[in-house]
Amino acid sequence: MKKWLLTLLFSTALVLGACGGDDGDTEESSDGGDSVDTAAAEEIYESNCTACHGADLSGGQGPDLTSVGADHSADEIADIIENGQGGMPPQDVSGEDLDTLSNWLADMQ
Template identity: 55%
Template sequence: MKKWLFAVLFGSVLVLGACGNDDNNDNGATNNTGDNGGETASAAEDLFEANCAACHGADLSGAAGPNLQKVGADHSADDIKNIILNGQGGMPAQGNRVSDDEAQQIADWLAAKK
């Protein structure tokens, strides 16, 4: 049951991520200077908002996609990144919408949600 719920959750995340519009990121660059954890988190939140929030909700509570508020309790950053890029369950792959680095930023941020 837990695997099924996870698959549905991340499937929904990917589907909703496909609905996002990233007009503010013309060249794939992010605001991650590496010198301030707040800026890194902010960049990840911005990426999530632009690519994932339509399905998972701006507060991670879920919408068409599953709730991600405590996703880090069940999945590592590597697992989450893999799901973002390759899809799982009902969530389509997002590798064509987000770069590898952006997926890593989102995954690291979500993995901290426990």
């Protein structure tokens, strides 16, 4: 009886541990900083950036952003979003949305 109960408890713990409860909406920043709310960042990107940079960040009218984090820090990306650069006009993204978007893009390497 004890062996059966121990097996049942172990199996339950194993199944629950495998589930993990992680929905994948946040991930750790590559620079060891704050975590990025991926779902929120993707929504902000979709609302403000996809027309020029494509739904998959691969570019189009604007440049490819799939590895923008390799060339620019989150602060540099935020500055570009706020003030524009080259043919890109300033965007109407600010506050927490700007931080979320720029940190998410900075993780693209």
